[in-house]
Amino acid sequence: MPRRVKFPFLFLLVCLLLSPIAARADLDTTCLAAPPDHRLLTGQSGLNYNQVGRAIVIAYNAQHLQQEPLIACPDDGSIESVQLLSEGRAAFAIVQSDVAHSAWFHHPVLFQKPPLPPCVSLPCKFPPGPHEIRLIVPMFTEAVHVLVRPHLYISKVADLRGYRIWVGKQGSGDYLTAERVLAAAGLKMSDVELVSADTKSRAGIDTLRGALEALQQMDPALDAIIYTGAVPTRDIQAALAPPDGANINSEIHFVPLSVGMVSQLSNDSSYVETMIRKNDYGPGIPDSQGVATVGVEALLVTSDDPDMDTVALSMVSFLAANMHSIRAQLPSDEPALKRLALVDLPTRAPLLKRYFFRPARYYFFRDPVILLHHVLWVAAGIAVFLFILFCWKRKKIGPHIMKEPVALFAFLGFVVAWALGAFSMWLLERHVNGDFAGLFSALPSTLWYALPFTGKTAMTADGKVTIKIVQTFMALLLGGAVWPYAKKILVERIWRPVARWLRGGHLFARHNHSAR
16 A cells, blocks of 8 residues: 555544544533533433433523533443532432432442542442432332343342353442342352453453343353343343344343342332333243342432532422423433333332432422322312212212112222222332323223233232232122123023923024914
């Protein structure tokens, strides 16, 4: 190659190779140029937290054109986000609920980077900064996926002892979640061989997609994956059932968490009980009931730094009235994000009330006991109104009721079972199931889930029991209401002709037309 061509070619090649680094440098420069009270930390670039964070920033800035714009700043994950937030270097962050829980209670965590003084050893208490983080609102819930390679015949997480497990980027929130899940199964991190996303042992597994490909190909470097993401995660869905149909079932399969593990992990509000349903990933889930697991809530948090109070209060007011504008900014090619129930109600653990950003409590925190009292008062008011209306119109309604008393009581029982079932499902699954995110949406969803032919499955064990109870009550009430009519048809149309035939008569009555 001539010299005059060679050097421009090499220059172009170097520019292409350095362009991602330059883009990241520009992004970091933009974040660094922004004042701390206008930074929103979004975790690793390209992941769900980053996409939702960008949607919040775009929608917020559109509503606050006269103010300095909010900037979405990616970082290495939830642990770093909490560190930066506690140091007063950002106003907001989207972090995992287990990481936030560790920060609130100063539990030990494994840091990716060397900790700051006075913490000089690993693990150390978290966070080391001067400020405590404060919850604004839970945004949505992601599920923990435990996937194993083909022909690795294990049925529980505890059987992963000694195997090579991909756990995401070391020191990230995913890494901490994997540690907690393995601990609930009775495993230490030293009991397994960890393969982190930034490992040097094998190229190509620095991303989830690369790890899934290695798992499909039964690469000896990898046996399992522990990943936290929205359901369905597009890369996992493609790995289990590729869109070209070339491989209907990759033979990668899920490992469910045991009932004890789910109960233990969700007991302290670090996680919530949830399920990966069969129709979320198709043939990759052979169990008709789905895969039991835990959910990690994505929390929008701020800090107790007084310098952040003004912008934090502005964000609370914005979220309380403009969540639809945030959903409109989510990527159209991410259906999982489009279905997320953004601004879900807070976790039901009462102890978290003290960790709320105080103005956010008014908009987003609902005490379960007080809420139950409100619901009971509303239900009593509706009942009294209907009784007064009945008394007013009893002369017109009464004769119809006297003709069909069984149908009336069956209808009232049906309505009560439906209302109680919807309220119970809302309490149990509002954090993990968008169908029950609101009380009004829970009413039609409860009926839909109670129909046996729809294939809808509740996301929690208590939710499944509730739906089964509602199904049973509704079936009994419907059967009781229909039975008198069914009995009449059976006696007059079936039994009487059969009895006449048994006595020697005709099976079908003959009509005498000769008289005409």
